[in-house]
Amino acid sequence: GGDTAVLTVVPDSAPQSKATSDLVDRLRDDVLPTAGQGTSLDVYVGGVTAGYDDFAQVIIGKLPLFVGVVIALGCLLLLLAFRSIGIPLKAALMNVAAVASAFGVVVAIFQWGMGSELLGLGRAGPIEPFLPVIMVSVLFGLSMDYQVFLVSRMYEEWLETGDNRRAVRVGLAETSRVINSAAVIMIAVFLAFVLSGDRVIAMFGIGLAAAVALDAFVLRTLLVPALMHMLGGANWWLPAWLDRVLPRISIENPECRDTDRAKIPWQRSSDDGQLVP
Known part of the structure; x- marks a missing residue:
């Protein structure tokens, strides 16, 4: 419909590095709000690093x-x-x-x-x-x-x-x-x-x-x-x-x-006559 654009940004740092995550935060917090101020633009940052951060x-x-x-x-x-x-x-x-x-x-x-x-x-x-x-x-x-x-x-x-x-x-x-x-x-x-x-x-x-x-x-x-x-x-x-x-x-x-002990068969010892299991 001509109302949507996709821009690909390739940072110098690795996808999993802290610098790339900092770049995502800087784009979302500082760069894009300032660039879109006074317009009807809705700007979002996606990609692997942004998705993992979210x-x-x-x-x-x-x-x-x-x-x-x-x-x-x-x-x-x-x-x-x-x-x-x-x-x-x-x-x-x-x-x-x-x-x-x-x-x-x-x-x-x-x-x-x-x-x-x-x-x-x-x-x-x-x-x-x-x-x-x-x-x-x-x-x-x-x-x-x-x-x-x-x-x-x-x-x-x-x-x-x-x-x-x-x-x-x-x-x-x-x-x-x-x-x-x-x-x-x-x-x-x-x-x-x-x-x-x-x-x-x-x-x-x-x-x-x-x-x-x-x-x-x-x-x-x-x-x-x-x-x-x-x-x-x-x-x-x-x-x-x-x-x-x-x-x-x-x-x-x-x-x-006590219950299990009571079930043990007892008998008289041949030595001293005591009950033993």
């Missing part, structure tokens, strides 16, 4: 809400399972620490270029905007898995003995090897992503591997037990009014152990 802004705007919802749902699950205020709060703190540390590793390698060429991943460049959303989803799932596995054993011991120190010690002793073994398997799987040679897949692999390593070997089997040991009985505190309101949901019914 998509990144949308993700950044929604990311706090997304992370908040994930943390809130995880805390609610732990609150119902362990009937404690401290356990969900510690889990949320440790999960955020694992995710933030993983992002730091990804930024250092891919955005700052520390070892990226050595790994065959090319030069430094920006992080894909959708990477944080996917990594947060996967990492919170893995971290919650380790947390439930570790604390559920401590919770069982706490219900039986009421001794927090013993509960932490027994829970860590009986679950740490399984957690660490599972983490080693996951790390090996994620690091295999680097062999694909694709930059985006390698970002996922290195980020997830770093997060699982930190979570399993430092946070979940070192900091969490140490913090629970220091807090003592406060780990399992729950306001009385909240205890009355919350539904009774348990990962394993505390009576299960």
